[in-house]
Amino acid sequence: MPKERAFQALAILLAVVLLESVLLGVLWLRWRAAVAREPADALTIPAGNLIRQAYPEVDFSFIYPGQSPEEIDLIQREAFALPYRYEAFTGFCITPTNGRTVTVTDAGFRVGAAARPWPPDQTAINVFVFGGSTTFGCGVAGRDTLPSALERELQRACPGGRFACYNFGCGYYFSTQERLRLEQLLADGHVPKLAIFVDGLNDFYAPHGIPEFSARVARAFPGAAPFNLPTITSAEQANALCESMLNRYRAHVRMVIALMREWDFQLLIIGQPVPFFEFPRTPATYPFPLPTRQHPFAAAAYDRFRQRAASGEFGAQFLWCGDAFASAQSVMYADSIHYSPEGNRVLARVIVERARQRGLLKL
Numbered sequence: 001m002p003k004e005r006a007f008q009a010l011a012i013l014l015a016v017v018l019l020e021s022v023l024l025g026v027l028w029l030r031w032r033a034a035v036a037r038e039p040a041d042a043l044t045i046p047a048g049n050l051i052r053q054a055y056p057e058v059d060f061s062f063i064y065p066g067q068s069p070e071e072i073d074l075i076q077r078e079a080f081a082l083p084y085r086y087e088a089f090t091g092f093c094i095t096p097t098n099g100r101t102v103t104v105t106d107a108g109f110r111v112g113a114a115a116r117p118w119p120p121d122q123t124a125i126n127v128f129v130f131g132g133s134t135t136f137g138c139g140v141a142g143r144d145t146l147p148s149a150l151e152r153e154l155q156r157a158c159p160g161g162r163f164a165c166y167n168f169g170c171g172y173y174f175s176t177q178e179r180l181r182l183e184q185l186l187a188d189g190h191v192p193k194l195a196i197f198v199d200g201l202n203d204f205y206a207p208h209g210i211p212e213f214s215a216r217v218a219r220a221f222p223g224a225a226p227f228n229l230p231t232i233t234s235a236e237q238a239n240a241l242c243e244s245m246l247n248r249y250r251a252h253v254r255m256v257i258a259l260m261r262e263w264d265f266q267l268l269i270i271g272q273p274v275p276f277f278e279f280p281r282t283p284a285t286y287p288f289p290l291p292t293r294q295h296p297f298a299a300a301a302y303d304r305f306r307q308r309a310a311s312g313e314f315g316a317q318f319l320w321c322g323d324a325f326a327s328a329q330s331v332m333y334a335d336s337i338h339y340s341p342e343g344n345r346v347l348a349r350v351i352v353e354r355a356r357q358r359g360l361l362k363l
Contacts, residue, residue: 051076051139051335058287063331063340078102079138082171084213089184090177091211094136094170101141108181110136110167112148119190124164125363127154128185130178131198134272135169137344139334144341145169146198149348157352158363166192172212174202175252182259191263193363196351197256199249200272200305200322201337204298207245242301246308253314260317266362267317268355271309273347275333277302278323285328288336295337317360324350 051060052073064072078099087093096106103111107118120126129135129147137145151165168181178197185192206212208229215227232238253269260267273279275286276299292299302322309320324347325332332343339347355361 049073049076050080055288055335063334063342075101075141076139079140084171089180090170090173091217092170092172092213103142108168108170110145110147110169111142112145112151112165112167113143116164116166120164120166120192123162125154125158125161125193127151127163127165127194127196128182128190128192129165129167129169129196129198130173130181131169131272132173132202133169133171134201134338135198136167136171137169138171138338140339140341140344144344146339146344146348149344150196150351153348153352154361154363157356158361161363163363169198172202172206174206174209174211175199175249176209177211179252179256179259182256186259186263192265194266194268194361195256195260196268196270198270198272200302201274201295201298203245203249204302204305205295207241207297209245209248238297238300242297242304245297246305250308250313253318257315257317266360268351268360269314269318270351271305271314271318271320271322273322273324273332273343274298274302275337277306279325279332280328285325285331286333287331288333291336316358319351319354319358319360321347321350321354 060072060076061067061069064075067075078101082097082102082104083095084092085095093108094104094110096104096108105111105118109116109118127147127150129150131146135146137147142148145167147165147167147169151163154163154165155161168178168185170177170181173181175197178199182195210229218224218227230237232241256267256269274295275281275288275290276292276295279286281290290299306320306322308314309318325343328346330342331340332346334340334343352361
C-alpha cells in the first residue's frame with residue numbers, strides 16, 4: 001500500500017508538471033505572438049481628429065484663417081494619420097501617401113505648393129530641407145509647410161533664380177537621422193545647391209541619441225536584452241546628459257560641414273524656435289498647454305542650446321532662430337509644438353533675412 005500511494009503521488013506530481021509545462025508553453029507562444037504583433041499595433045494611428053481631441057476648447061479658425069471647418073478638420077486628420085515604415089540606416093520613414101492635403105512621394109519628400117520632379121531638375125536651384133515633424137509640417141497643408149514658405153522667401157530674396165525646395169522632414173527625426181538622409185541622397189547622386197537643417201526640438205526629445213521605435217526593432221533579434229534607456233534621477237545626471245547631447249550635436253555640425261565642402265553645396269543650420277523659450281505666450285499667441293512632460297529637456301535647457309550657439313561652436317553656417325517668434329502677436333503654433341501656417345511664414349522670413357545679412361546665400 002505505501003508503494004502504491006507513493007506511485008500515485010508521483011503520477012499526480014508528474015501530471016501537474018506536464019500540465020504546467022503545457023500552460024507555460026502556451027503562454028510563451030502567446031507572448032511571442034504578442035511581441036511579434038506589437039510593433040504594428042503600437043504604430044497604429046488612432047482614429048479621429050487627434051488635434052480636436054487633444055484641444056477641444058481651442059478655436060482653430062484663428063489658426064487657419066479663411067478655411068472652412070471641414071478644410072481644417074481634413075488638414076488636422078491627414079497630417080497625423082501617416083504611418084511609418086522601415087528604412088535602412090535612418091531606421092524609419094513616412095510611408096508614401098497621396099492625400100488631399102498631404103502627399104509624400106516614393107523618394108521620401110513631402111510635396112509643397114507645387115509638385116517637384118525626381119530626380120531634381122538640374123536647371124533649378126534645388127534646396128533640400130531636413131528636420132523633424134515641425135519641418136514636415138504636421139498640422140498644416142503642403143502649401144503652408146516651412147519648406148514651402150522658404151521657397152517663396154528665397155524666390156523673393158533672389159528673384160533671378162528658380163527655386164525648388166524639397167521637404168525631407170520626418171516625424172521624430174533628430175540631427176543624426178537628418179544627416180544620414182542627406183548622405184543617402186548624396187550617395188545616390190542627388191546634390192543640392194543648398195541644404196537646410198532645422199534643429200533643436202528633437203535633439204532634446206532624444207537626448208540619448210537613440211531613434212524612436214528602437215526598442216521595437218531590438219526585439220526582432222533573438223535573445224535581445226531588454227532595451228531600456230538610463231533613468232535620470234538627479235540634476236547632475238540631467239546636466240551630464242544635456243552636455244552629451246549638445247556635444248553630439250556639435251559633432252553633427254562638423255560632419256555636415258565636411259559634407260558641404262566635399263560635395264560643394266551651400267549650407268544653413270537653423271536653431272529652431274520652441275514654445276518654451278523666447279516666446280510671448282498669451283491666449284492670442286498660444287492657446288495650448290505647454291507640452292513640458294513630453295519635452296522636459298527642451299523646456300528646462302533650451303537656453304543652454306542658445307548659449308552654445310552664441311559661443312560660435314556650431315560654425316559659421318549656424319543661424320540662431322530660436323527667437324523668431326519673440327515679437328509674435330498672432331498664433332505661431334497649430335498645436336502645442338508644431339508651427340502654424342503663419343508660424344512657418346514668419347520663421348522662413350527670419351531664416352532668409354538672417355542668412356542674407358550673414359552673406360550665406362550666394363545662389
